[in-house]
Amino acid sequence: MSAISPVQTGNTLAQYPLAYLYGEPEVTARIRAESSDFVVVEELNFLPSGAGEHLLLQIEKTGQNTQFIARELARLTGLRVRDISYAGLKDRHAVTRQWFCFKWPIKQALAWQDWQIEGASILQVVRHYRKLRLGALKRNHFTIRLSQVTDSAALLARLPRLKAGVPNYYGEQRFGINGGNLHLAERLFNGESIADRQIRGLALSASRSFLFNQVLSHRLTLQAYEQLLPGDVLQLNGTGSIFAITEVDDILMQRLQSADIHLTAPLVGDGKTLVTAEAARLEQQAIAPWQHWVEGLIRLRVQAGRRSMRVVPEQLTAEIEQDSVLLRFALPAGCFATSVLRELVCYRDSARELAQMEC
Incomplete structure (x- = not known):
C-alpha cells in the first residue's frame, strides 16, 4: 500500500491544522503591520x-x-x-x-x-x-506589537496560562509560502535532485519539522502532551541532554510539572530513535501516513534527533496601548515566537500576506 503524501494542491499547512493546548483563541489581532511591530534581538551563548x-x-x-x-x-x-x-x-x-x-x-x-x-x-x-x-545563541528576545486587537482584556486574561509553557511547534516560516519547502521535499523523496545545497537543506529541514509538528499535535489531541508514557524520551530543561524512561513514577511527573524536564518528539532521520513502548506507538501512529518521507530522510542520511515538545516563554509581559498590545518575552534559540502567539490570539500576519501577493 503506497504512502499518502502530505503535499497536495493549495496551502499544504492549512490542510493539516495543528492542535491547541488551551483551545483556539477567540481574540483576533494583526501582527507585523509594520516591520517595527516585530523586533528580535539575539543573545549569544x-x-x-x-x-x-x-x-x-x-x-x-x-x-x-x-x-x-x-x-x-x-x-x-x-x-x-x-x-x-x-x-x-x-x-x-x-x-x-x-x-x-x-x-x-x-x-x-x-x-x-x-x-x-x-x-x-x-x-x-x-x-x-x-x-x-x-x-551559538542562548536565546532571542522579542518585542511584538499586536494591532487591531478585538478584546485586550480577554487577551490579558489568557496570558498567565502561557507562562507555564506552550507547544513548541515549528513556525510557518520554516515551511515557506503555502508550504513550498514541503513541495521541494516531496520532489527529493520522489528521486529528484536539487543542486543548490542551501535549498536542499531547507527542504529536508522543513520535512522533519512538519513530521515533528504532526507528532506534537497528535499527542495534544490525545491529551498526552503533559502525560508521561512508558518509553518516552525526556530533555533536561535548558540543555540538549536527553534520556529515555521505561517506567513512569511520581518524581518524574513532578519534574515534568515543574518544567525541570520536557517531553520530546522526533526529528526523523538516520540513527537510534531511543523512544520505545507506548510512546513509540503514538509517534509511529502520527507519522505513518508519511512513511516514504521517513524512509527518504533515512536514505539521505539526515541525522535523527529529538526536540522538546514544550517551550516556556521567559519574562513574558503585556502592555495595553489603545487597540494594541505590546508583548515582550524571550525564547531559547530555535524556538518560534509565533508558537507563543498562536496560543494567545488568532492573528493575521501582514508580512506573510504581502509575501503571498509577491509570489
Whole structure:
C-alpha cells in the first residue's frame, strides 16, 4: 500500500491544522503591520573575548534577510559568502539585531564605519578568538506589537496560562509560502535532485519539522502532551541532554510539572530513535501516513534527533496601548515566537500576506 503524501494542491499547512493546548483563541489581532511591530534581538551563548582573528559584528537590519546581509559583507570585505557566518536566520519582515562573523587579520585595518548597507546599520564590532557557529545563541528576545486587537482584556486574561509553557511547534516560516519547502521535499523523496545545497537543506529541514509538528499535535489531541508514557524520551530543561524512561513514577511527573524536564518528539532521520513502548506507538501512529518521507530522510542520511515538545516563554509581559498590545518575552534559540502567539490570539500576519501577493 503506497504512502499518502502530505503535499497536495493549495496551502499544504492549512490542510493539516495543528492542535491547541488551551483551545483556539477567540481574540483576533494583526501582527507585523509594520516591520517595527516585530523586533528580535539575539543573545549569544558566549561573551566575545575582545581579541582574536575573527570579527563579530552586531547588525540591526530592517526589510532584509540574513543572506542578503551576508552577501553584502562578502562584497564589502572581498571575502566569499561562505566565509561569512552567523548564529541564526532572521526574518526579513522585522527589525532584528543579529551577529555576523568573518576572519580578518589583526593588523589589517577595516573601515567598517564607512560601509553603507541598505536597510542595515552596524551597532558594534568586537574581536573574538574563533568563528561564530550556527546555533551559538542562548536565546532571542522579542518585542511584538499586536494591532487591531478585538478584546485586550480577554487577551490579558489568557496570558498567565502561557507562562507555564506552550507547544513548541515549528513556525510557518520554516515551511515557506503555502508550504513550498514541503513541495521541494516531496520532489527529493520522489528521486529528484536539487543542486543548490542551501535549498536542499531547507527542504529536508522543513520535512522533519512538519513530521515533528504532526507528532506534537497528535499527542495534544490525545491529551498526552503533559502525560508521561512508558518509553518516552525526556530533555533536561535548558540543555540538549536527553534520556529515555521505561517506567513512569511520581518524581518524574513532578519534574515534568515543574518544567525541570520536557517531553520530546522526533526529528526523523538516520540513527537510534531511543523512544520505545507506548510512546513509540503514538509517534509511529502520527507519522505513518508519511512513511516514504521517513524512509527518504533515512536514505539521505539526515541525522535523527529529538526536540522538546514544550517551550516556556521567559519574562513574558503585556502592555495595553489603545487597540494594541505590546508583548515582550524571550525564547531559547530555535524556538518560534509565533508558537507563543498562536496560543494567545488568532492573528493575521501582514508580512506573510504581502509575501503571498509577491509570489
